[in-house]
Amino acid sequence: MNRKVDLKKERFLNISIFCDYAQWYKFISTYIPSFLKKNSGIEDYFFSISKERGSHIRLTIIASNSQATELVLKIDTYLKKCISKIGASDTKNLIPENGIYLDFAPNTIHYGVYDFDHTNLRLQKELTTLLIYIFQHYERNTVSNLVEIFIDLFFIFYKSPLLTKESSVKLFEKLLESEYDNLDRGLLTEVKRTNEADFAENKENLISFIDQDAYKIGEMEPFQKQWLNIINNFKKWDKEKRTDQEEYLMQSVCDLFDFDYRITAYYLFVSALKA
Amino acid sequence: MLKKFKISFCTVCMNRLEHLKKTLPKNIKDTMTYGNFEFVVLDYNSKDGLEEWIMAEMSQYMVSGKLIYIKTTVPQYFLRSHSKNVAAKSATGDIICNVDADNYIGEGFADYINQEFKEHQNIYLTVPRNIGKKDCYGRICVFREDFMAITGYDESMTDYGFEDFDLLNRLELLGRKARYFSNSQFLQVLNHADVTRIENEPNMHTIDQIYLRYINHYSSELLYLFKNGMFCRGRIILNRLVNSESVYNAFIENRKFLYPTRVQNDCWVKGGYIKSDDGIILKTKNKQILFTPMSSRKIQNQKGEVFYKRVEKEDFQTWVMFFSQMSNRIKMEKNKERKTIRVNDIFGEIKSIKNRA
Numbered sequence: 001m002n003r004k005v006d007l008k009k010e011r012f013l014n015i016s017i018f019c020d021y022a023q024w025y026k027f028i029s030t031y032i033p034s035f036l037k038k039n040s041g042i043e044d045y046f047f048s049i050s051k052e053r054g055s056h057i058r059l060t061i062i063a064s065n066s067q068a069t070e071l072v073l074k075i076d077t078y079l080k081k082c083i084s085k086i087g088a089s090d091t092k093n094l095i096p097e098n099g100i101y102l103d104f105a106p107n108t109i110h111y112g113v114y115d116f117d118h119t120n121l122r123l124q125k126e127l128t129t130l131l132i133y134i135f136q137h138y139e140r141n142t143v144s145n146l147v148e149i150f151i152d153l154f155f156i157f158y159k160s161p162l163l164t165k166e167s168s169v170k171l172f173e174k175l176l177e178s179e180y181d182n183l184d185r186g187l188l189t190e191v192k193r194t195n196e197a198d199f200a201e202n203k204e205n206l207i208s209f210i211d212q213d214a215y216k217i218g219e220m221e222p223f224q225k226q227w228l229n230i231i232n233n234f235k236k237w238d239k240e241k242r243t244d245q246e247e248y249l250m251q252s253v254c255d256l257f258d259f260d261y262r263i264t265a266y267y268l269f270v271s272a273l274k275a
Numbered sequence: 276m277l278k279k280f281k282i283s284f285c286t287v288c289m290n291r292l293e294h295l296k297k298t299l300p301k302n303i304k305d306t307m308t309y310g311n312f313e314f315v316v317l318d319y320n321s322k323d324g325l326e327e328w329i330m331a332e333m334s335q336y337m338v339s340g341k342l343i344y345i346k347t348t349v350p351q352y353f354l355r356s357h358s359k360n361v362a363a364k365s366a367t368g369d370i371i372c373n374v375d376a377d378n379y380i381g382e383g384f385a386d387y388i389n390q391e392f393k394e395h396q397n398i399y400l401t402v403p404r405n406i407g408k409k410d411c412y413g414r415i416c417v418f419r420e421d422f423m424a425i426t427g428y429d430e431s432m433t434d435y436g437f438e439d440f441d442l443l444n445r446l447e448l449l450g451r452k453a454r455y456f457s458n459s460q461f462l463q464v465l466n467h468a469d470v471t472r473i474e475n476e477p478n479m480h481t482i483d484q485i486y487l488r489y490i491n492h493y494s495s496e497l498l499y500l501f502k503n504g505m506f507c508r509g510r511i512i513l514n515r516l517v518n519s520e521s522v523y524n525a526f527i528e529n530r531k532f533l534y535p536t537r538v539q540n541d542c543w544v545k546g547g548y549i550k551s552d553d554g555i556i557l558k559t560k561n562k563q564i565l566f567t568p569m570s571s572r573k574i575q576n577q578k579g580e581v582f583y584k585r586v587e588k589e590d591f592q593t594w595v596m597f598f599s600q601m602s603n604r605i606k607m608e609k610n611k612e613r614k615t616i617r618v619n620d621i622f623g624e625i626k627s628i629k630n631r632a
Contacts, residue, residue, distance in 0.1 A: 011525075011526065013525045014525060015525065016519075068525075068526070069522075072522045073522055076522045094489075095489055095583075098587070098590060100487070100511070100513075101489065101490075101491070101495050101513060101516075102489040102490070102491055102492050102495075105492070108520065110519040110520055110524075111520075111522055111523075111524040112515065112519060112524040112525050112526070112527070112529075112530050113515075113516065113519055
């Protein structure tokens with residue numbers, strides 16, 4: 001069941017931890033879970049990662065109203081200690097390409113920067129668990145392996161009873177088209193050319209990967225099991241009963257990782273399906 | 276039966292023929308059954324064939340008195356407030372309703388206006404701000420005598436933004452109360468790019484260069500150089516992030532702001548500038564600041580602070596629009612603070628106006 005949030009009794013504390021993405025796994029797998037376990041007054045918590053205005057982790061804590069201030073002061077002290085543990089960050093150019101303000105400085109903590117979308121808390125919660133498991137599995141290599149990770153997630157979805165080969169092709173083509181729609185003509189041509197080259201280079205591996213049988217439950221990694229759990233249940237968590245639930249799920253999981261290369265992943269996957 | 280109010284629907288245009296071709300005939304047809312109305316179209320020196328189109332396609336409405344077409348060939352640029360005042364002063368109705376060229380008013384809107392003004396006293400009609408219909412914010416219906424009492428739109432607001440909110444504020448100061456309408460049938464619009472809102476306005480043509488200096492994650496400095504040798508500079512601030520390093524910013528009540536951004540001290544620093552062999556020298560009453568070129572896209576001041584030139588067309592337009600909006604917002608806030616009701620000494624005046632009716 002989706003939990004009900006009583007905004008009078010509970011507070012959403014939105015915390016942004018700006019640090020190099022190579023350090024994300026330490027916060028997501030170790031530092032933050034350790035804090036969350038040891039402290040009371042935390043009703044729930046959610047993670048996502050983002051590169052918007054500097055690479056950072058978004059941590060939303062739902063806290064009881066009475067303990068929110070104490071909790072946020074505690075976590076501030078704790079996170080600053082963690083930041084000092086990871087050491088100095090590479091000094092990066094903080095000037096955005098076309099932005100209005102400098103990016104946030106690395107190794108800083110900020111509050112109230114974003115608004116948390118609480119329309120489907122249950123899905124958000126399960127996706128948070130997925131994110132933690134993926135970071136636990138891939139550790140510091142998570143970000144550099146995102147295309148492979150996502151193709152793995154797509155494969156599990158494709159092999160689930162929810163989709164057939166035809167409906168998978170339709171779904172991923174639709175997702176791909178909606179991404180193409182966001183690009184201007186010049187960039188679109190370049191992206192399509194790169195996608196084609198990437199596919200040509202990886203065609204055989206991709207086709208043999210997709211042609212294999214579905215994973216056996218007993219052999220699945222925790223993150224793969226968690227993803228399967230989400231696939232099997234996400235429709236019943238969707239109280240809005242969207243007509244495009246599959247698309248919504250795929251976009252939600254891509255957004256969870258602020259996945260830049262989704263266009264490549266969609267293309268590679270759908271091309272391998274059609275080959 | 277009570278006599279119906281005469282309603283004047285006023286539309287001002289500078290090179291918006293493509294919009295008007297779609298909206299005006301439909302708007303007139305949708306109002307026909309009401310009877311007691313006129314459409315006033317002010318052609319603010321359009322160069323896109325508006326006059327020819329009106330004469331060829333809309334003359335039957337001019338003959339019947341349902342369309343008043345007036346034209347001026349004087350203005351070089353589109354002056355938003357001034358043009359609306361000219362149109363309103365040419366109107367003969369009891370009620371003036373501004374209709375932007377991209378707006379459809381819908382069937383039954385005139386009856387709705389009449390009914391509202393019959394049933395309620397001391398009112399004006401407007402669109403609520405929370406329904407995501409910003410293209411209809413200009414749709415304001417007001418008694419002609421109230422419009423005249425507040426001297427119409429503030430003509431010091433030459434460019435885009437906030438001139439309609441300012442009008443509403445001053446109607447409130449006059450003792451009028453808002454009645455809101457949100458019926459979607461009255462609020463249909465044509466979609467178009469933002470740039471069409473500002474492409475004929477003075478700032479779009481008089482701003483020569485725009486520079487941006489990055490300060491931190493919540494503030495940057497803007498420098499506008501005008502073709503006439505004047506400059507405006509100011510620090511813009513993203514309100515929500517000013518205290519983002521404080522844990523107290525986690526609580527929504529500590530980051531509630533009327534507007535997401537502001538210009539520091541609510542004013543632009545103004546002065547003149549000259550270009551010399553060494554670079555650009557900004558001059559104010561008390562000091563001079565030299566900016567030396569670092570490259571074709573960067574200049575720096577004596578403190579070594581780097582200013583980046585905004586060169587991409589869309590980016591430039593965005594900053595022009597920002598300047599227009601911020602400048603008008605500052606004026607609006609001043610009018611509100613000083614409780615100013617009448618903002619213009621003279622208003623809606625223009626030479627060489629031709630009424631083609």
